[in-house]
Amino acid sequence: MAGDSPLQGRWEYRSFVEAWCHGAGSPDIVCDRPLFDRFGWLELLHRFCFSDRNADIVRVAESDAQAWLFLTETGARRRSALANWYSFAFRPVFDNASDPAIKARLLAAMTHSVAKRVAHIDLYPITEDDGTLALMMTALHDSGWSAVSRQMGINHFLDLNGRDFDAYWATRPGPLRTLVQRKGRGAPFDFTIYHDVTDSLWADYLTVYGKSWKPSEPHFPFLRALAQQQADAGTLRLGFARMDGVPVAAQLWTVQNNVALIHKLAHDIAYDAQSPGTLLSHHMFRAAIEEDLVMQIDYGTGNNRYKMDWMEAQRPLYRIDAYNLHFPVAWLPALRARISSLVAGRLTR
Template sequence: MKKGWGSYTALANWYNFIYRPIFAGNGPDEHDEVTKLALLASVAKNLSSKCHRVEIAPIPEEDHAASLTERAFEQAGWVVFKSKADDNHILVVNGRTFDQYWAERPGQLRNTVRRKAKKNIVSIRVETEFSEEHWADYCDVYSKSWKPEEGNPDFLKNIAQQEAKAGCLRLGLAYIDGRPVAAQFWTVENGEALIHKLAHIADATKSSPGTLLSVAMFQHVMDVDGVKLIDFGTGNDPYKREWMEEVRTRYRLEMFWPNNPLSWLPILRYRMSALVGKRGSL
């Protein structure tokens, strides 16, 4: 393939919460956006000789990563189209205990937990160490749940093992009569809890093991780990709104090098689409 005739995409997959520029080593100060912009523009300029299109997602904006990257590529001469890629649901703890947080949850959710907990048939474990036995229970639940087949089980297991060694793993498991029926894979680091995976077995739904397990997980990270933020990743599943309080947008940036003929048609399509959208909103 000739130089400049390819397409680059973010080195990301369904396990990624975000994708953004990282300034390492003797890089710019956290607040030095001028230097960051110059460095990114230099990278963008260099890319123009290697490909005609670059796509990056999911990129956040709360740290200005999306707008900074957009400006850098435009400064280097690229045509940039920015769109919404997904939503990210979060909970900012603001120093609350779990009990304080729980008192503010929807009444229906609290009533469900109260009724199911009274029956006392679901037992809960929150593991911080990795064990083959507990990981097998997690995999058993996931394989029998409504979730699609795991993309890369070995990759996920390696993450769990590494996070456990670093003291960051929080593996939640719920059992009924010794049988694993719900599982959640979280990590905790730098004051943030990240919810990576959760699943439950359909025939146990009436006992709400997933909901009871979530209560235990939220309580652990808030009261034991003392996290400042809980991140539910991407997706607009309705149940997330019961647990989380804020939504952040994740963006997609598509950049086209205008001097390459391969870019002309997609640029035209994007601009025509934007024009039609504006007319439709009048």
């Protein structure tokens, strides 16, 4: 450590096994940390979705406070967030660091450490309302990076604010409520929500997905491993709509800390006229609100119009591109990014 640094240590790891051996892998599947900040989630994501990339994990500590930044190597001097379309958010992970000043020091130390060997970092999806965007931009700026941010996505979510399901449902758009009432007459489907996952249930999920409108899914093994991980923790909610025993719609949710996350949904397009996906959503929302007593439901990334019928709020998702001007290879991309931000009126530091 440099003599003028208040930090006690900086560590860098190229695999999750290394990081696990140094304390990142403490059993956190049932802790209060949000899913996308957990070592278990990040390790699964790297193992199944980024196995062709080296992990680049940075850890710093000050007294009993520590911070982690989980990146992947996307080039000789380029790093990206360990995140993809399954990730609702990406942020540095802090332990015992509630003080904003400590967070700022830890994060500045991490970005300074990465600057010794990296010319370009890109991070997405970054949220603003929890302070992550400002924290990241300040740390990058203070450690010498040229950083710009731009909005690239939307996250739709619902805050219940103490409402029960009936009160929530009464505020939904009329066409949606009418559709559910009309298509639900006669109980055409059987609905079941499982808290575990078996080979048989997963085969049903794959059957529904294969008959849906969805594009080919490249990472079913990741989703299967995630479902098992969450089932073991008691947080899985795997929902099905069946007609005469045949699965025609499926949804993969998780519920923890009074928040429900909607990860994946699909339905058999042969049953479009009967709206099994919409009716299953109605059943899943009711169960999450009445049985799991969630306070928030998060529909993840993507600005799909159907999400607006169920959600009431949205937050922008940002991408940060940071360039290290100590490396000549970063000069031209940094200039282009800055000009683009100026033209768009979105320059941030």
